[in-house]
Amino acid sequence: MGEEYFPLDHTEYTRIVADIMASGAEVVFNTIVPPGLTPFLAQLHDAGFLARGGQLVCTYFDENFLTLVPAEHVEGLYGCLDYYREVRDPFSVELLNRYDAPVPGQRDVHRRVGVLGHVPGAQDVGRQR
Secondary structure (H helix, E strand, C coil), X not given: CCCCCCCCCCCCCHHHXXXXXXXXXXXXXXXXXXXXXXXXXXXXXXXXXXXXXXXXXXXXXXXXXXXXXXXXXXXXCECCHHHHHHCCCHHHHHHHHHHHCCCCCCCCHHHHCCCHHHCCCHHHCCCCC
16 A cells, blocks of 8 residues: 655656555545546556556546547446435534535536536635534
């Protein structure tokens, strides 16, 4: 098991991909965001990670990003965008209601891209209670 951090604009992952491959890791839990995500997935794919049965996990990966990468780079990727909707404490319910307000009845993420920044109170998303 390992953990690495990179600058947001990082695009060269040769060393970390080599480390992943050498370790025999079965799962890569990814939190790299674009623009660095596309080259990371490409380099991991080119190294044969998925071909040897490796599994990718990325909690924020959505349908929109699928248009930016070849399907074979993310085949079998696990994500959990809707998982967070199952949290039922009062703060989370109220926050999701505010998040959904601009597009009532539209639970799909891609319909709200760019909307969250305009939701009153959206700055509370990362705030600790």
